[in-house]
Amino acid sequence: MISAAGSTLTQAGTDLDLHRSVLHSRPYQVVVWNDPVNLMSYVAWVFRSYFGYSREKAHRLMLQVHREGRSVVAAGPREKAERDVTAMHGYGLQATLEEAE
Structure with missing residues (x-):
């Protein structure tokens, strides 16, 4: 009989938990892009208001x-x-999400 500690199923579960942990701990960045539409004063106001x-x-x-x-x-x-990017879109700003280096 094989113990649960040595089973492939337990190992796969541990690997998946580790992958999830790394994925959730990795920082992401919210990038706002320049556009020809929004006034600079409005963009600064959004940053003050939202963040x-x-x-x-x-x-x-x-x-x-x-x-x-x-x-x-x-x-x-x-x-x-992701919530921050969605919020920036709600304010009419162009924003994307990227992994932090």
Whole structure:
């Protein structure tokens, strides 16, 4: 008789749990992209309103979007980053999700 501890089924379950753990602990970034539609003041207002950033931080991130074409505005677990991207879309901003390096 084979013990449960040595079974392939238990090993596969452990591997799956490890994979899920790594997937959920990996940080993701919310990237906001420049667009020709939204005013810079509006973009800064969105960052202050949604993320709760100070005027200075929101302004700095907005300028980065404007000058460099994109800015990482938040990072965290995948589920939260997905919610943030969806929220940015709700405000009319172009945003994507990417794995943090």
